[in-house]
Structure formats: C-alpha cells, structure tokens
Amino acid sequence: MDIKQIINEFRSLESTTHKDNTYNVISLFDMLHKLGASKERYPMFFIATNDAPNNIPNTIRELLSVEYDMECTINEVSGNSILRKFAIITLRSSDKHLQSYFIEIFAMMLMKMPQQPSKQELSIEVERLVAIFSALSATPRKKIQGLWAELLVIERSLDPQTLINAWHSIPSSKYDFTLGRDKIEVKSTSSEERVHQFSLDQLNPSPSSRLLIASITVRESGQDLNGLSIRDLYDxxxxxxxxxxxxxxxxxxxxxxxxxxxxxxxxxxxxxxxASDTLAFYDYQMIPRILKKDVPSNISEVRFVCNITKLKDITTSNSFDKNDSQLFNSLF
Known part of the structure; x- marks a missing residue:
C-alpha cells in the first residue's frame, strides 16, 4: 500500500461516527499503528507506543494535538476490534491539502521509528511535525520559481542524497547548498539570456571556499509529461x-x-x-563581480545584475578540478 492509497482509504472513513471512544481505522502498511477520522472528519493517527514509563506531556497547538495513553477501541476494516491505549495525533483541519500533507509526512516519520516507539522517541518526531505545520501557516520565504530551480538541480544530480544533506535549512541562507568549504548557488531566469542578480557577499566567499553558480532557464508551462510541478520533482x-x-x-x-x-x-x-537543457554550472571566479575591497565601508546591502550568457559552462571543459569535492561530484 502506498501513501496515495492510504489517503484514499482515509477519505472513506470520513463519514464514520464514533461513540464511547470507538473509532473506525485503516491499517498502515504492516505497522501496529492505525489511521482514523474524528467526528469532525479530522485525520487521527493511533500510535502503539511501548510501555516504558515516561511523563511526556500532551501537546496542543493551533493545528495539531498529541495525547498520550488514551484508551479507546478501534475497529479495523477487517472487522477486528482492539481495546488498548494509544498516543493519538490529530490534525485539526478540514483542509484536504493539509490533511494529505499531514498523512504523508507523518507516515514517513513512522517508517523510520521502531515498531513500538517509546513516548520519548515519538515526542521527538512530534516536535518536527509541529515545526513543519507551523511553517505552513507562515508567509512564503522564496518565490516558487526559485524553489523549483533548486529541486531541478537535485533531481538532475548524480547523488541527490548528498545535495539534500547540503541543502539550506533556512531559505534566506547566503548559498543554496553548502558542504564544508564547497558551495552552490542556484540562479534562475525566464529570459533568453542568463541575466542574474547577485548580492555582494554571494560572489565574495571566504578565500578557501569553492563556489559554483548553477544557472537555469525556468519558464511556466501547462501540466503534462514535460510540464512539472514542485510535487512532480519531489516524487x-x-x-x-x-x-x-x-x-x-x-x-x-x-x-x-x-x-x-x-x-x-x-x-x-x-x-x-x-530547464534541463539549459542547466549549466559556472566557477564564480569567472563571473564579473564587485570586490568587497572596492566598496566604501559605509555602504551595505550591495546587489548587482550580471549577464553570464557568454561564459563557459564548466561541465563542458576539464579545467575545473572537483576530484576531492563530495558536493561537486554529486552534481555531474
């Protein structure tokens, strides 16, 4: 059973009613945990934790609630009924998009946990879940085109896991990917030429750093085999x-x-x-730039636009040495 099938089966539980803490549920892969729906049609995970004593407090947030040691009866589709204590995690939202994200992300978290996690182990993942859903109520941190371009670099790479590990956890970071002294900054444009905006700091890394600029032409498209969304690249x-x-x-x-x-x-x-055809990489030292030493000390927030169309893509030559770089070797 895949995540999409689980979400579809969850939808069929929306019309169920409950009494005396009794819930209709569906199974999750081969786990002991279950997924059900509240009377308000909110998705509820029933987590079978172990019996290790731990005084973890319940968590109540705007969208999420987590209640430990809740005794209830669950009725499986097979007709089997179980009475036991569960940790119950509920997304208090009727938004179907949010419900799908909740089910998908927490199902992934469950896959990496022990079969019967302790309350402490569960609480760690719950904190991550809370952080994610807190972010979903915040204003966007980057234009969707920029995020799509970064995902394309990951998708086209030889080793996506290395790039994901190096990907910024804060979208406002100076560089999009950092692994030790090696860095990658992704720039996208919808124009015919590679015209990109840089900050003064971006093209003036520390002396021992190595920096590549990824340049991509990104244009909106209708959805088809070659018109891909962020979700498509993620998948x-x-x-x-x-x-x-x-x-x-x-x-x-x-x-x-x-x-x-x-x-x-x-x-x-x-x-x-x-986007794939135009993806190119440039050594930052070849890009015309303003040096920090040339900027008066009382001037800050310097940004400039540079056309790099006529510069040489380093993937087409042997002049760029990436032999000892895990980050750059993951690209091409």
Whole structure:
C-alpha cells in the first residue's frame, strides 16, 4: 500500500461516527499503528507506543494535538476490534491539502521509528511535525520559481542524497547548498539570456571556499509529461532515495519555503525540458563581480545584475578540478 492509497482509504472513513471512544481505522502498511477520522472528519493517527514509563506531556497547538495513553477501541476494516491505549495525533483541519500533507509526512516519520516507539522517541518526531505545520501557516520565504530551480538541480544530480544533506535549512541562507568549504548557488531566469542578480557577499566567499553558480532557464508551462510541478520533482527525487530521513528533510524544506503557499506544490508547473537543457554550472571566479575591497565601508546591502550568457559552462571543459569535492561530484 502506498501513501496515495492510504489517503484514499482515509477519505472513506470520513463519514464514520464514533461513540464511547470507538473509532473506525485503516491499517498502515504492516505497522501496529492505525489511521482514523474524528467526528469532525479530522485525520487521527493511533500510535502503539511501548510501555516504558515516561511523563511526556500532551501537546496542543493551533493545528495539531498529541495525547498520550488514551484508551479507546478501534475497529479495523477487517472487522477486528482492539481495546488498548494509544498516543493519538490529530490534525485539526478540514483542509484536504493539509490533511494529505499531514498523512504523508507523518507516515514517513513512522517508517523510520521502531515498531513500538517509546513516548520519548515519538515526542521527538512530534516536535518536527509541529515545526513543519507551523511553517505552513507562515508567509512564503522564496518565490516558487526559485524553489523549483533548486529541486531541478537535485533531481538532475548524480547523488541527490548528498545535495539534500547540503541543502539550506533556512531559505534566506547566503548559498543554496553548502558542504564544508564547497558551495552552490542556484540562479534562475525566464529570459533568453542568463541575466542574474547577485548580492555582494554571494560572489565574495571566504578565500578557501569553492563556489559554483548553477544557472537555469525556468519558464511556466501547462501540466503534462514535460510540464512539472514542485510535487512532480519531489516524487522523482524520492524515487531515487533509499533513506527515509532524506525524504523527510526534503519535504520539510519545501514546506518551510512555501509556507502558506503550500497548495501551489502541484498547481504551478514549469518546462522541465528547457530547464534541463539549459542547466549549466559556472566557477564564480569567472563571473564579473564587485570586490568587497572596492566598496566604501559605509555602504551595505550591495546587489548587482550580471549577464553570464557568454561564459563557459564548466561541465563542458576539464579545467575545473572537483576530484576531492563530495558536493561537486554529486552534481555531474
């Protein structure tokens, strides 16, 4: 059973009614945990924790509630009924998009936990879940085109897991990908030429740093085999990942970046073929720039636009040495 099937089965539980703490539920893969719906039609995870004593307090947030040691009866689709204590995690929202995200992300979290996690282990994942859903009520941190471009770099790479590990956890970071002294900054444009805006700091890294600029032409498209959304790129990347933790990190950064624009995850599409064909990488030292030493000390927030169309893509030459760089070797 995949996540989409679980979500579809959850929808069929929406019309169920409960009495005396009795709930109709569906199974989650081969786990002991279950998924049900409240009388308000909110999704509820019933988590079978172990009996290790731990005084973890309940968590009540605007959208999420977590209640430990709640005794209830669950009725499975097979007709089997179980009376026991569960930790119950509820998303208090009728928004179907949010419900789907909640089910998907927490199902992934459950996959990496022990079969019967302790309350302490569960509470750690709950805090991550709270952080994600807090981000979904915030304003977007980046334009959707910029996020799509960064995901394309990951999707086209040789080793997406390395890039996900290096991806910024804060969208306002100076560089999009950082691994030790090696950095990648992604720039996108919808114009015919590679005209990009840079901050003074971006093209003046520390002396021992190595920096590549990824340049991509990104244009909106209708949805088809080659018109892909952020969701489409996410799915493609996840199909190449073996590590659940990397999938969760990928989803978390997307959520933090889109904020309350999360519904655009599958609503806005861009031309995948043009973007892939135009993806190029440039050594920052070859890009015309303003040096920090040339800027008066009382001037700050310097930004400038540079046309790099006629510069040489380093992937077409052997002059760029990336042999000892895990980050750059993950690209091409």
């Amino acid at each position: 493609r990347i996840c199909n190449r990942l073996q590590n659940i933790e990397a999938q969760i990190r990928l989803y978390t950064i997307i959520a933090q970046t889109l904020g309350n624009d999360i519904n655009k995850i599958d609503a806005v599409c861009f031309d995948y073929i043009t």
